[in-house]
Amino acid sequence: MIPARGGSKGIPLKNLQKVAGISLLARAINAAQASPSIDRVIVSTDHDGIAAEALRAGAEVAHRPAEIAGDTATSESALIHTLSTLDEDFDITVFMQCTSPFIDSASIENAVRTVRDDDADVVFSAVEDHSFLWRLDDDTQAVAVGHEASFRPRRQDRAKHFNETGAFYVMRTSGLIEHEHRFFGRIGIEEVPPEHAREIDDMSDLTLVRAIASTQETAQVIDVDALVTDFDGVHTDDGAYVDEDGNEQVRVHRGDGMGVSRLVKSGVPMMILSKERNPVVTRRAEKLGVDVAQGIDNKASILDAWITANDLDPARVAYVGNDINDLEAFDVVGWPIAVADAHPKVLAAARVILDRPGGRGAVREVCDLIPIPAEAAEPLPNPTLTSLRSPTGHPSTLAGHQSAAMSGHASAFPDQQPSIPRHQPQFTKRAEVSRANRKQVS
Secondary structure (H helix, E strand, O other): OEEOOOOOOOOOOHHHOEEOOEEHHHHHHHHHHOOOOOOOOEEEEOOHHHHHHHHHOOOEEEEOOHHHOOOOOOHHHHHHHHHHHOOOOOOEEEEEOOOOOOOOHHHHHHHHHHHHOOOOOEEEEEEEOOOOEEEEOOOOOEEEEOOOOOOOOOHHHOOOOEEEEEEEEEEEHHHHHHHOOOOOOOEEEEEOOHHHOOOOOOHHHHHHHHHHHHHHOOOOOOOOOEEEEOOOOOOOOOOOEEOOOOOEEOOOOHHHHHHHHHHHHOOOOEEEEEOOOOOHHHHHHHHHOOEEEEOOOOHHHHHHHHHHHOOOOHHHEEEEEOOHHHHHHHOOOOEEEEOOOOOHHHHHHOOEEOOOOOOOOHHHHHHHHOOOOOOOOOOOOOOEEEEEEOOOOOEEEEEEOOOOOOOOOOOOOHHHOOOOOOOOOOOOOHHHHHHHHHHHHO
16 A cells, blocks of 8 residues: 655655656556565555556555545554455555655565565565764754764674665554554564665655666666657757758758668557657658657647557657657656756656767667567558648648548648648558557567
Protein backbone atom coordinates (compact mmCIF):
# COMPACT_ATOMS: atom_id res chain seq x y z
CA MET A 1 0.00 0.00 0.00
CA ILE A 2 1.20 3.47 -0.93
CA PRO A 3 -0.33 6.41 0.97
CA ALA A 4 -0.20 9.49 -1.26
CA ARG A 5 -1.91 12.64 -0.02
CA GLY A 6 -2.59 15.58 -2.29
CA GLY A 7 -1.75 18.21 0.34
CA SER A 8 2.05 18.08 0.50
CA LYS A 9 3.48 21.42 1.60
CA GLY A 10 7.20 21.39 0.74
CA ILE A 11 6.57 20.52 -2.90
CA PRO A 12 2.95 20.91 -4.08
CA LEU A 13 1.62 17.57 -5.37
CA LYS A 14 5.04 16.08 -4.68
CA ASN A 15 3.86 12.55 -5.45
CA LEU A 16 3.19 13.54 -9.07
CA GLN A 17 6.59 15.14 -9.64
CA LYS A 18 8.61 13.30 -12.26
CA VAL A 19 12.06 11.77 -12.06
CA ALA A 20 13.45 10.51 -15.35
CA GLY A 21 10.05 11.13 -16.94
CA ILE A 22 8.11 8.94 -14.49
CA SER A 23 6.09 10.29 -11.57
CA LEU A 24 7.27 9.44 -8.08
CA LEU A 25 4.00 7.61 -7.54
CA ALA A 26 4.40 5.52 -10.69
CA ARG A 27 8.00 4.71 -9.75
CA ALA A 28 6.83 3.28 -6.42
CA ILE A 29 4.03 1.35 -8.12
CA ASN A 30 6.45 -0.07 -10.68
CA ALA A 31 8.81 -1.23 -7.93
CA ALA A 32 5.95 -2.95 -6.10
CA GLN A 33 4.64 -4.62 -9.24
CA ALA A 34 8.12 -5.93 -10.02
CA SER A 35 8.21 -7.81 -6.71
CA PRO A 36 6.86 -11.36 -7.33
CA SER A 37 5.53 -11.73 -3.77
CA ILE A 38 3.20 -8.73 -3.97
CA ASP A 39 -0.32 -9.69 -5.05
CA ARG A 40 -2.04 -6.30 -5.09
CA VAL A 41 -0.83 -2.70 -5.19
CA ILE A 42 -3.18 -0.12 -3.68
CA VAL A 43 -2.76 3.65 -3.47
CA SER A 44 -4.58 5.47 -0.66
CA THR A 45 -5.29 9.06 -1.67
CA ASP A 46 -7.64 11.99 -1.25
CA HIS A 47 -6.69 13.59 -4.60
CA ASP A 48 -8.33 12.88 -7.97
CA GLY A 49 -5.17 13.56 -9.96
CA ILE A 50 -3.14 11.16 -7.84
CA ALA A 51 -5.90 8.56 -8.16
CA ALA A 52 -5.85 8.91 -11.95
CA GLU A 53 -2.06 8.52 -12.04
CA ALA A 54 -2.28 5.43 -9.83
CA LEU A 55 -4.79 3.83 -12.18
CA ARG A 56 -2.66 4.70 -15.20
CA ALA A 57 0.29 2.96 -13.56
CA GLY A 58 -1.77 -0.17 -12.93
CA ALA A 59 -2.54 0.17 -9.22
CA GLU A 60 -5.86 0.07 -7.40
CA VAL A 61 -7.14 3.13 -5.54
CA ALA A 62 -8.58 3.43 -2.04
CA HIS A 63 -10.19 6.82 -1.50
CA ARG A 64 -8.88 8.35 1.72
CA PRO A 65 -11.43 10.14 3.95
CA ALA A 66 -10.71 13.78 4.78
CA GLU A 67 -10.40 13.06 8.50
CA ILE A 68 -7.27 10.96 7.90
CA ALA A 69 -5.85 13.03 5.04
CA GLY A 70 -4.65 16.12 6.91
CA ASP A 71 -1.13 17.17 7.86
CA THR A 72 -1.38 15.51 11.28
CA ALA A 73 -2.78 12.19 10.06
CA THR A 74 -0.47 9.21 10.36
CA SER A 75 0.42 6.86 7.53
CA GLU A 76 -0.73 3.99 9.75
CA SER A 77 -4.26 5.41 9.80
CA ALA A 78 -4.34 5.27 5.99
CA LEU A 79 -3.00 1.71 5.97
CA ILE A 80 -5.53 0.43 8.50
CA HIS A 81 -8.39 2.22 6.75
CA THR A 82 -7.41 0.68 3.42
CA LEU A 83 -7.13 -2.81 4.94
CA SER A 84 -10.66 -2.45 6.32
CA THR A 85 -12.03 -1.81 2.82
CA LEU A 86 -10.50 -4.86 1.14
CA ASP A 87 -12.52 -7.91 0.19
CA GLU A 88 -9.82 -10.34 1.30
CA ASP A 89 -7.24 -10.74 4.04
CA PHE A 90 -3.48 -10.65 3.59
CA ASP A 91 -0.85 -12.11 5.91
CA ILE A 92 1.73 -9.46 5.03
CA THR A 93 1.39 -5.75 4.31
CA VAL A 94 4.10 -3.77 2.51
CA PHE A 95 3.96 -0.04 3.25
CA MET A 96 5.81 2.00 0.60
CA GLN A 97 6.44 5.72 0.26
CA CYS A 98 6.82 7.32 -3.14
CA THR A 99 9.17 9.99 -1.81
CA SER A 100 11.90 7.37 -2.23
CA PRO A 101 12.46 7.28 -6.01
CA PHE A 102 15.05 4.49 -6.22
CA ILE A 103 13.31 1.56 -4.53
CA ASP A 104 14.74 -1.79 -5.65
CA SER A 105 12.14 -4.56 -5.97
CA ALA A 106 14.80 -7.13 -5.00
CA SER A 107 15.15 -5.42 -1.62
CA ILE A 108 11.38 -5.53 -1.14
CA GLU A 109 11.40 -9.22 -2.00
CA ASN A 110 14.15 -9.93 0.54
CA ALA A 111 12.20 -8.14 3.26
CA VAL A 112 8.98 -9.99 2.42
CA ARG A 113 10.83 -13.30 2.55
CA THR A 114 12.20 -12.51 6.00
CA VAL A 115 8.70 -11.88 7.40
CA ARG A 116 7.14 -14.77 5.49
CA ASP A 117 9.79 -17.16 6.86
CA ASP A 118 8.94 -15.95 10.39
CA ASP A 119 12.39 -14.50 11.02
CA ALA A 120 10.86 -11.11 11.89
CA ASP A 121 7.49 -9.41 12.35
CA VAL A 122 8.63 -6.17 10.72
CA VAL A 123 11.45 -5.43 8.28
CA PHE A 124 12.25 -1.89 7.11
CA SER A 125 14.74 -0.44 4.64
CA ALA A 126 17.80 1.25 6.09
CA VAL A 127 21.24 2.40 5.00
CA GLU A 128 24.45 2.17 7.01
CA ASP A 129 25.24 5.54 8.57
CA HIS A 130 28.65 6.64 9.83
CA SER A 131 27.51 10.08 10.97
CA PHE A 132 28.33 11.57 14.36
CA LEU A 133 25.06 13.14 15.46
CA TRP A 134 24.71 16.14 17.75
CA ARG A 135 21.86 18.14 19.26
CA LEU A 136 21.59 21.50 21.02
CA ASP A 137 20.54 21.54 24.67
CA ASP A 138 18.47 24.25 26.36
CA ASP A 139 21.56 26.45 26.58
CA THR A 140 22.27 25.91 22.84
CA GLN A 141 25.34 23.86 23.74
CA ALA A 142 26.21 20.92 21.48
CA VAL A 143 25.59 17.51 23.00
CA ALA A 144 26.74 14.25 21.40
CA VAL A 145 23.99 11.82 20.42
CA GLY A 146 24.82 8.12 20.43
CA HIS A 147 28.57 8.55 20.92
CA GLU A 148 31.10 9.93 23.40
CA ALA A 149 32.38 13.37 22.46
CA SER A 150 35.76 12.59 24.04
CA PHE A 151 36.27 9.40 22.06
CA ARG A 152 36.50 9.35 18.25
CA PRO A 153 36.93 5.74 17.02
CA ARG A 154 37.80 4.84 13.47
CA ARG A 155 34.83 4.07 11.27
CA GLN A 156 35.80 0.40 10.99
CA ASP A 157 35.95 0.14 14.79
CA ARG A 158 32.45 1.48 15.36
CA ALA A 159 29.35 -0.67 15.72
CA LYS A 160 27.14 -0.53 12.65
CA HIS A 161 24.47 2.17 12.80
CA PHE A 162 21.59 2.43 10.35
CA ASN A 163 19.49 5.29 9.06
CA GLU A 164 15.86 4.50 8.23
CA THR A 165 15.29 5.38 4.56
CA GLY A 166 11.48 5.50 4.68
CA ALA A 167 11.24 3.63 1.37
CA PHE A 168 9.39 0.54 2.58
CA TYR A 169 8.22 -1.35 5.67
CA VAL A 170 7.13 -4.99 5.49
CA MET A 171 4.81 -5.96 8.36
CA ARG A 172 2.76 -8.85 9.57
CA THR A 173 -0.76 -7.52 8.94
CA SER A 174 -2.24 -8.78 12.22
CA GLY A 175 0.44 -6.95 14.20
CA LEU A 176 -0.13 -3.69 12.31
CA ILE A 177 -3.84 -3.82 13.09
CA GLU A 178 -3.29 -4.76 16.74
CA HIS A 179 -0.61 -2.17 17.51
CA GLU A 180 -1.75 0.51 15.01
CA HIS A 181 1.91 1.22 14.35
CA ARG A 182 4.53 0.09 11.85
CA PHE A 183 7.00 -1.12 14.50
CA PHE A 184 6.14 -4.06 16.77
CA GLY A 185 7.43 -7.48 17.74
CA ARG A 186 10.72 -8.63 16.22
CA ILE A 187 12.12 -5.91 13.98
CA GLY A 188 14.63 -6.55 11.23
CA ILE A 189 16.53 -4.38 8.77
CA GLU A 190 16.85 -4.77 5.02
CA GLU A 191 20.08 -2.92 4.32
CA VAL A 192 20.03 -1.01 1.04
CA PRO A 193 22.94 0.67 -0.74
CA PRO A 194 23.32 4.46 -0.44
CA GLU A 195 22.23 4.99 -4.05
CA HIS A 196 18.81 3.50 -3.19
CA ALA A 197 18.42 5.50 0.03
CA ARG A 198 17.63 8.94 -1.41
CA GLU A 199 14.47 10.58 -0.10
CA ILE A 200 12.70 13.68 -1.41
CA ASP A 201 11.49 16.31 1.02
CA ASP A 202 12.11 19.63 -0.72
CA MET A 203 13.04 21.02 -4.14
CA SER A 204 16.77 20.64 -3.56
CA ASP A 205 16.23 16.90 -2.97
CA LEU A 206 14.15 16.65 -6.14
CA THR A 207 16.78 18.48 -8.20
CA LEU A 208 19.47 16.14 -6.87
CA VAL A 209 17.61 12.88 -7.58
CA ARG A 210 16.74 14.07 -11.08
CA ALA A 211 20.42 14.66 -11.74
CA ILE A 212 21.28 11.24 -10.32
CA ALA A 213 18.59 9.53 -12.39
CA SER A 214 19.85 11.17 -15.57
CA THR A 215 23.20 9.42 -15.10
CA GLN A 216 22.11 6.15 -13.48
CA GLU A 217 19.09 5.27 -15.57
CA THR A 218 20.47 5.46 -19.10
CA ALA A 219 18.24 3.38 -21.34
CA GLN A 220 19.83 0.40 -23.06
CA VAL A 221 16.60 -0.31 -24.92
CA ILE A 222 13.58 1.91 -25.55
CA ASP A 223 10.84 -0.69 -25.88
CA VAL A 224 8.09 1.20 -27.71
CA ASP A 225 5.69 0.68 -30.59
CA ALA A 226 5.89 4.18 -32.10
CA LEU A 227 8.16 7.23 -32.21
CA VAL A 228 7.23 10.91 -32.44
CA THR A 229 9.74 13.75 -32.61
CA ASP A 230 9.86 17.52 -32.66
CA PHE A 231 11.71 18.99 -35.65
CA ASP A 232 13.66 22.13 -34.68
CA GLY A 233 16.23 21.24 -32.07
CA VAL A 234 15.82 17.50 -32.65
CA HIS A 235 16.30 16.88 -36.37
CA THR A 236 18.21 20.19 -36.50
CA ASP A 237 20.56 21.98 -34.11
CA ASP A 238 17.84 24.64 -33.61
CA GLY A 239 19.73 27.06 -35.84
CA ALA A 240 18.95 28.33 -39.34
CA TYR A 241 20.76 29.87 -42.29
CA VAL A 242 19.04 33.05 -43.52
CA ASP A 243 19.84 34.68 -46.87
CA GLU A 244 19.43 38.36 -47.79
CA ASP A 245 15.84 37.73 -48.89
CA GLY A 246 14.86 36.21 -45.56
CA ASN A 247 14.76 32.64 -46.83
CA GLU A 248 15.70 30.06 -44.21
CA GLN A 249 17.59 26.82 -44.59
CA VAL A 250 18.38 24.21 -41.96
CA ARG A 251 20.98 21.50 -41.58
CA VAL A 252 20.02 17.88 -40.84
CA HIS A 253 22.08 14.82 -39.99
CA ARG A 254 22.28 12.13 -42.69
CA GLY A 255 22.72 9.43 -40.08
CA ASP A 256 19.28 10.32 -38.72
CA GLY A 257 17.78 9.38 -42.05
CA MET A 258 19.33 5.92 -41.92
CA GLY A 259 17.99 5.36 -38.41
CA VAL A 260 14.49 6.47 -39.39
CA SER A 261 14.57 4.28 -42.50
CA ARG A 262 15.36 1.27 -40.34
CA LEU A 263 12.25 1.83 -38.22
CA VAL A 264 9.96 2.74 -41.11
CA LYS A 265 10.89 -0.42 -43.01
CA SER A 266 10.08 -2.49 -39.94
CA GLY A 267 6.60 -0.94 -39.70
CA VAL A 268 7.11 1.28 -36.65
CA PRO A 269 4.71 4.27 -36.87
CA MET A 270 6.56 7.61 -36.80
CA MET A 271 5.56 11.25 -36.88
CA ILE A 272 7.27 14.64 -36.84
CA LEU A 273 5.19 17.02 -34.70
CA SER A 274 6.31 20.63 -34.97
CA LYS A 275 5.20 24.16 -34.20
CA GLU A 276 7.40 25.38 -37.07
CA ARG A 277 5.49 26.57 -40.15
CA ASN A 278 8.36 26.51 -42.64
CA PRO A 279 7.57 23.91 -45.36
CA VAL A 280 11.02 22.38 -44.87
CA VAL A 281 9.47 20.30 -42.05
CA THR A 282 7.09 18.58 -44.44
CA ARG A 283 9.79 18.22 -47.09
CA ARG A 284 12.00 16.38 -44.61
CA ALA A 285 9.12 14.18 -43.43
CA GLU A 286 8.28 13.37 -47.06
CA LYS A 287 11.84 12.25 -47.70
CA LEU A 288 11.91 10.15 -44.53
CA GLY A 289 8.51 8.61 -45.27
CA VAL A 290 6.93 9.50 -41.94
CA ASP A 291 3.76 11.28 -40.84
CA VAL A 292 4.01 14.98 -40.07
CA ALA A 293 1.88 17.60 -38.34
CA GLN A 294 3.34 21.10 -38.47
CA GLY A 295 2.18 24.56 -37.52
CA ILE A 296 0.79 22.99 -34.35
CA ASP A 297 0.42 25.07 -31.19
CA ASN A 298 -1.33 22.39 -29.11
CA LYS A 299 0.93 19.39 -29.52
CA ALA A 300 -0.79 17.30 -26.87
CA SER A 301 -4.15 17.16 -28.63
CA ILE A 302 -2.65 16.31 -32.03
CA LEU A 303 -0.38 13.69 -30.49
CA ASP A 304 -3.29 12.13 -28.63
CA ALA A 305 -5.37 12.02 -31.83
CA TRP A 306 -2.49 10.42 -33.76
CA ILE A 307 -2.03 7.78 -31.07
CA THR A 308 -5.74 6.98 -31.19
CA ALA A 309 -5.78 6.86 -35.00
CA ASN A 310 -2.89 4.40 -34.98
CA ASP A 311 -4.50 2.26 -32.26
CA LEU A 312 -1.47 2.67 -29.99
CA ASP A 313 -0.99 2.45 -26.24
CA PRO A 314 0.31 5.88 -25.09
CA ALA A 315 2.52 4.12 -22.54
CA ARG A 316 4.39 2.50 -25.45
CA VAL A 317 4.95 5.66 -27.46
CA ALA A 318 8.16 7.72 -27.34
CA TYR A 319 8.34 11.47 -27.94
CA VAL A 320 11.66 13.26 -28.47
CA GLY A 321 11.75 16.97 -27.68
CA ASN A 322 14.11 19.78 -26.78
CA ASP A 323 12.18 22.82 -25.55
CA ILE A 324 9.43 23.79 -23.14
CA ASN A 325 6.68 23.57 -25.77
CA ASP A 326 7.38 19.82 -25.83
CA LEU A 327 6.45 19.36 -22.16
CA GLU A 328 2.75 19.01 -22.91
CA ALA A 329 3.56 16.19 -25.34
CA PHE A 330 5.75 14.57 -22.68
CA ASP A 331 2.66 14.20 -20.49
CA VAL A 332 0.86 12.18 -23.18
CA VAL A 333 3.40 9.40 -23.72
CA GLY A 334 5.12 6.78 -21.60
CA TRP A 335 8.59 7.54 -22.95
CA PRO A 336 9.39 11.28 -22.89
CA ILE A 337 12.91 11.66 -24.31
CA ALA A 338 15.17 14.73 -24.37
CA VAL A 339 18.12 15.48 -26.63
CA ALA A 340 21.38 16.17 -24.81
CA ASP A 341 21.19 19.96 -25.21
CA ALA A 342 17.51 20.33 -24.30
CA HIS A 343 16.10 23.04 -22.04
CA PRO A 344 16.69 22.27 -18.32
CA LYS A 345 12.96 21.82 -17.69
CA VAL A 346 12.80 19.29 -20.52
CA LEU A 347 15.83 17.43 -19.18
CA ALA A 348 14.16 17.29 -15.76
CA ALA A 349 10.95 15.81 -17.19
CA ALA A 350 12.58 13.28 -19.52
CA ARG A 351 12.59 9.57 -18.90
CA VAL A 352 15.64 9.23 -21.14
CA ILE A 353 18.28 11.85 -21.94
CA LEU A 354 20.14 11.11 -25.14
CA ASP A 355 23.91 11.45 -25.43
CA ARG A 356 23.64 13.30 -28.75
CA PRO A 357 22.38 16.89 -29.17
CA GLY A 358 19.74 17.90 -31.68
CA GLY A 359 20.88 17.90 -35.29
CA ARG A 360 23.97 15.90 -34.36
CA GLY A 361 22.65 12.35 -34.47
CA ALA A 362 20.05 12.44 -31.68
CA VAL A 363 17.36 10.95 -33.92
CA ARG A 364 19.71 8.17 -35.03
CA GLU A 365 20.56 7.44 -31.40
CA VAL A 366 16.94 7.01 -30.34
CA CYS A 367 16.13 4.95 -33.45
CA ASP A 368 19.00 2.60 -32.67
CA LEU A 369 17.68 2.11 -29.12
CA ILE A 370 14.27 0.92 -30.37
CA PRO A 371 14.27 -2.85 -30.99
CA ILE A 372 12.86 -4.14 -34.25
CA PRO A 373 12.22 -7.68 -35.48
CA ALA A 374 15.25 -9.52 -36.84
CA GLU A 375 13.47 -9.76 -40.16
CA ALA A 376 12.20 -6.32 -41.16
CA ALA A 377 8.86 -5.98 -42.91
CA GLU A 378 8.54 -4.95 -46.53
CA PRO A 379 9.26 -1.26 -47.19
CA LEU A 380 6.21 0.97 -47.16
CA PRO A 381 5.17 2.69 -50.41
CA ASN A 382 6.24 6.25 -51.11
CA PRO A 383 4.24 8.72 -49.02
CA THR A 384 1.70 11.14 -50.43
CA LEU A 385 1.38 14.50 -48.72
CA THR A 386 -1.94 15.59 -47.30
CA SER A 387 -2.42 19.00 -45.83
CA LEU A 388 -4.36 20.56 -42.94
CA ARG A 389 -4.71 24.08 -41.63
CA SER A 390 -3.87 24.85 -38.04
CA PRO A 391 -6.43 26.74 -35.93
CA THR A 392 -4.42 29.93 -36.54
CA GLY A 393 -4.99 29.71 -40.27
CA HIS A 394 -1.35 28.94 -41.06
CA PRO A 395 -0.56 25.90 -43.17
CA SER A 396 -0.37 22.82 -40.99
CA THR A 397 0.60 19.62 -42.73
CA LEU A 398 0.07 15.99 -41.97
CA ALA A 399 1.94 13.71 -44.35
CA GLY A 400 1.97 9.97 -44.73
CA HIS A 401 0.44 7.20 -46.78
CA GLN A 402 -2.75 8.46 -48.33
CA SER A 403 -5.84 6.66 -47.07
CA ALA A 404 -9.18 6.30 -48.76
CA ALA A 405 -10.54 9.01 -46.51
CA MET A 406 -7.80 11.35 -47.74
CA SER A 407 -7.73 10.45 -51.40
CA GLY A 408 -8.13 13.41 -53.70
CA HIS A 409 -6.68 15.92 -51.27
CA ALA A 410 -4.06 18.26 -52.61
CA SER A 411 -0.40 18.52 -51.60
CA ALA A 412 0.91 20.69 -48.78
CA PHE A 413 1.07 24.10 -50.44
CA PRO A 414 -0.81 27.21 -49.30
CA ASP A 415 -2.60 27.60 -52.65
CA GLN A 416 -3.82 24.00 -52.65
CA GLN A 417 -5.45 23.66 -49.25
CA PRO A 418 -8.06 20.90 -48.92
CA SER A 419 -11.29 21.52 -47.05
CA ILE A 420 -10.74 19.39 -43.95
CA PRO A 421 -12.48 20.50 -40.73
CA ARG A 422 -9.87 22.02 -38.44
CA HIS A 423 -11.27 20.34 -35.34
CA GLN A 424 -11.07 16.87 -36.88
CA PRO A 425 -7.48 16.20 -37.98
CA GLN A 426 -7.25 13.12 -40.15
CA PHE A 427 -4.36 10.73 -40.04
CA THR A 428 -2.99 8.23 -42.47
CA LYS A 429 -3.65 4.54 -42.56
CA ARG A 430 -0.04 3.76 -41.71
CA ALA A 431 -1.41 2.23 -38.50
CA GLU A 432 -3.06 -0.59 -40.42
CA VAL A 433 0.18 -1.37 -42.24
CA SER A 434 2.11 -1.21 -38.97
CA ARG A 435 -0.30 -3.49 -37.12
CA ALA A 436 -0.11 -6.01 -39.95
CA ASN A 437 3.67 -5.92 -39.81
CA ARG A 438 3.68 -6.36 -36.04
CA LYS A 439 1.35 -9.37 -36.32
CA GLN A 440 3.72 -11.03 -38.79
CA VAL A 441 6.56 -11.04 -36.29
CA SER A 442 4.69 -11.51 -33.00
